[in-house]
Amino acid sequence: MRLIYAFKHLIKNYRFIMPTYILSVLSLLAVSHIAPVVGTILILPIGIGVARVMINAAEAQPNVLKIPILLGFKPTLYARNLIFLVLRQVLIYLPIALGTLLSGFVFGLFKEFTLDIGLIVLNLLVFVLPSAIISLMLSMVIYLIADERFDHRKHNPLKVSAQIMKGHYLRLIFVRLFFAPWLALQSSGLVFLLMTYYSKLFGGNPPQGILRPAFLITPLVLLFIMPWYQMIHAELYAKLRHKVKGYQS
Numbered sequence: 365m366r367l368i369y370a371f372k373h374l375i376k377n378y379r380f381i382m383p384t385y386i387l388s389v390l391s392l393l394a395v396s397h398i399a400p401v402v403g404t405i406l407i408l409p410i411g412i413g414v415a416r417v418m419i420n421a422a423e424a425q426p427n428v429l430k431i432p433i434l435l436g437f438k439p440t441l442y443a444r445n446l447i448f449l450v451l452r453q454v455l456i457y458l459p460i461a462l463g464t465l466l467s468g469f470v471f472g473l474f475k476e477f478t479l480d481i482g483l484i485v486l487n488l489l490v491f492v493l494p495s496a497i498i499s500l501m502l503s504m505v506i507y508l509i510a511d512e513r514f515d516h517r518k519h520n521p522l523k524v525s526a527q528i529m530k531g532h533y534l535r536l537i538f539v540r541l542f543f544a545p546w547l548a549l550q551s552s553g554l555v556f557l558l559m560t561y562y563s564k565l566f567g568g569n570p571p572q573g574i575l576r577p578a579f580l581i582t583p584l585v586l587l588f589i590m591p592w593y594q595m596i597h598a599e600l601y602a603k604l605r606h607k608v609k610g611y612q613s
Contacts, residue, residue, distance in 0.1 A: 377421035409436025415510035418598035463491025
C-alpha cells in the first residue's frame with residue numbers, strides 16, 4: 365500500500381517536487397564530474413532539499429520554501445549536515461570496504477586459491493549483508509535532517525533513525541526488492557542487460573547495441589522510478605516520525 369500512496373502523492377505533487385529533484389541530480393552530476401571525490405562529498409546536503417519537498421508532499425503541506433535546494437547549505441547547519449551525511453555513507457560502506465581488504469589479504473596469502481563463483485557469492489553475502497542492514501537502519505537520516513521540527517543539534521539523527529526503524533525493516537526490504545532492478549540499473553549501468561532480460565521474459569528480439577536502450581530507460585529511471593523510490597521513504601518517515609525523540613509537533 366505504501367507503494368500506491370507514494371505513487372499518488374508523487375503524481376499529484378510532481379510539478380512541485382521535480383524542479384528541486386532535477387536540479388539536485390544535475391548539480392550532483394556536474395560537481396562529481398569536476399571534482400569526483402571532494403565535490404561529491406561537499407554537495408551531499410543538496411539531497412536535504414529534495415527530502416523536505418517530499419515530506420511536504422507526503423503530508424499534503426504547502427511548499428513555503430522559495431529555493432528548497434539550498435536548505436541543506438544554511439551556514440549555521442551546513443557543517444553539521446555534512447558530517448551526519450558523510451558518517452551515514454561511511455557506516456553503510458564500511459563492512460564492504462573491510463571485507464574487500466580482508467578478502468584481498470586472505471587471497472594474497474593463498475596464491476593457489478581458486479576464486480570460483482560460489483566463493484564470490486559467499487564473500488558478497490558475508491560483507492554486503494551488514495551494509496544492507498546498516499542502510500535500513502540509517503534510511504531516515506536525511507529526512508530527519510530535512511524536518512524543521514527535528515532538532516539535530518541536540519539529537520543524533522543516526523541514532524534516532526536506527527531507533528524509529530526498529531520493527532519496520534521488512535517494509536523497506538520489500539520496497540528495495542521491488543525497485544532492485546532499477547537501482548542496479550542506475551548504480552551500475554546495467555541498461556543493456558536489463559533490456560535483454562525483459563525482452564526475453566516478455567518475448568521479442570533483444571536490443572541491438574547499448575545506446576538505444578540506455579536512452580530509452582535512463583530518463584524513465586531518473587524522472588520517475590527514483591523519485592518514486594525516494595517518495596516511498598518520505599511516506600514511511602511521515603508515518604513513523606511520531607516515534608522520533610526530539611520531534612516537536
